[in-house]
Amino acid sequence: MKRTIILSLFLILALALAACGGGTTAEPAAQPAANDAAAPAADQPADTEAAAPAATTETMVIGFTASQTGSQNVASTGQVNGLNLWKDTVNAAGGIELPNGTKVMVEFVSYDDESNTDRVQELYTRLATEDNANFLISPYSSGLTAAAAVIAEQYGKVMITTGAASDDTYKQGLTMVYQAYTPASRYLTGAVDLLEHVDANAKNIAFVYENSKFSTDVVEAARQYAEGKGYNVVLAEGYDPETTDFGPFINKIQDAKPDAIMGGGHFQDGSTFARQLNEKNIGVSFFALLVAPPEPDFADLGEAAVGVVGPSQWELQAAFTPESATAAGLDWYGLLGEEFVQGYEAKYDGTEPSYHAAGGYAAGLILEKAIIDAGSTDPDAVRQALEAMNLLTFFGHIQFDTTAEAHGLQTGHSMVYIQWQKDASGNLVKEVVWPLEGATAETLYPAP
């Protein structure tokens, strides 16, 4: 009996912990099409279509899993919102119009993967075989995407990945998977270029980063790049994802006397790091952090945010337009950045889109263009269209690696780098500082 009581107490405790953890324990299970809000929107255009003069209309199914619960929930929700906006836009226009006049309506089937890999393969198998998805979109995060890619490959389904930056996945001999994001290996390399641009005398860099798959991938690549350019890496230190006290790391940075600090990981740790660094005021002139700075909430740090540089997959300020496409000798496709933001804010009660949302929309857009180029939804034809794609969209340049070594890796898109600065009236503003073509302001250097 005593043992039962102990066990009961443990289980209660465990369940309480699980509940606090935002549902990370929840065992993933098939949850058919949770896009309740989007479903009526899909029906409406179908009705207007019926009234219009007869053009052949097909429906294609796109399948993906979303992290409706668990640790990736926030980023994944942005991504799915972006995707839903794309679907509504396409269906409101009566579908994707193929060169032969056929219109292809889009239907989504999605399940909750609860941010863990346990059932990702099961759910993607369901999407591929039961729901007869014509195309797949990746889950959010590289780990889940790697598991889903095995299934996409097995059933010969084209999968556009978004929110999955890690390079590894695309170096495993896959043939059906195409990446929308700039890969992790090029996340921070631009920050090194920027440093070189603003200060030719800077020589020492300290890397302090979260001990996670993504951040480590990013920093390893940036470090190699920096060393190749002749920089000295005076400190390379990983910290635990749950770190809340960066004191010991800041002390080490102080001892190493770097000209620049690069690293970070995700939002929480990144903003804490920035705040504590500001409090200690150790006088480093250049500070670049992953993920956190592009988020609008980063401005809550106030003074501590000023001067912080961050890579972003997409920023409205770095405007890509049909004119810039012509200038670069690329085809332009899709809507303008402003139109995306307007559409997004209208659909989601004024919420500002993050780059994850733009990435979700871009994934849909890439697929849409490939289907038009292919003239059908035949997987092989779409694959060929993707291989040949060389495109400028509101999200940026899109081109895929077609070699066997890194098939599907994004080679066209590149990061933009933002920096928090103060405008004339002392308000914090996010300015694009790199690449120079898209810059909206001079880099604040040295950072205060």
Place this chain on the structure above:
Amino acid sequence: MSSPNDTQLAATDTKTGLSAVLAQNAGSFVGLILPVAIILALTIWPTITGKDITRESIFTIMLSIALASSLNILLGYTGYVSFGHVVFFGLGGYVGFYLMAVQGWSLWLAMPMGGLAAGLLAFLLGKAILRLRGGYFALATIGVNEAMRAFINNFKPFGGPVGMTLNFQVYKDYGGAARALSLAFYILAALTLLIVIISYLVRTSKFGLGLLAIREDEDAAEVMGVVAPSAKTWAYVLSAILPGIIGVLFFFKNGSIEPVPAFRLNFSIEMIVMVMLGGQGTVLGPIIGGVGYQSLRGFLLTSPLFKNIQLAVAGALLLVIVLFVPAGLVGWLRNRFPALRRVLQ
């Protein structure tokens, strides 16, 4: 307290115990009929429906059954709650994955090595932490899992925080991805069957009786001649080997491995829940628990009524079970209908 001879003694005990049971019970493996029938039915079900999705769903269920049955040897028979049992799944998976992805070994060789690594870890840990009892042991197992994850996170040969990815070409050796996934399913089915049979043999052996005695009263058991430290260690090792092998299989199928999904503490808790749901200390219990738990969660997640409060509903149901049916479904049936006891082992 225990001399080196104890281990040997216990080992011989086990051996004679097992063969004695085999002799005694020849023709009376009635209790094994139901568990084996369920596993076989689950195994051939995908062939009947001819659908890949059935195979994938049953893969998840089988995984639960096999892990819960393994844990049951320690939790159900011996009465020691291991909260960090996923450490064996993760470590075995890591060792096997490393051998396949980096050293180019085949799945067939990597699986036993994963099991060996898990068994070895359990042996060493058993010597150290099985002296702790009750809640203290449970806490220690959580610590072991966290420590192992931190270690792997900083262990460069295993890829550190980045983990490892399997080259897709590897599946070609097994006749392509489709064949490899199907092969993984049948291997898992065979392993599940194996653990269920082992679980039955342990339960009906003298070794198993020793474990049950430890569960009821460890001091009294020692007085009666059960060499508790070594019996517990072997139970721990036995419950760790299969999760290690299954870890290799799971991550082979998954195509990549990272520290966080490999050592997910919540997975351990789910295993305990499944064992308790079905009935700890019985052969059939973890099977019923695995099938029941996964079906329940699936139902709650998809049901429009419970979709948004599924965690709360699942939590409340589990509380009710722990408080009012502590023996689990199989235990309750055994108490209620003594006539069925031979069948419901």
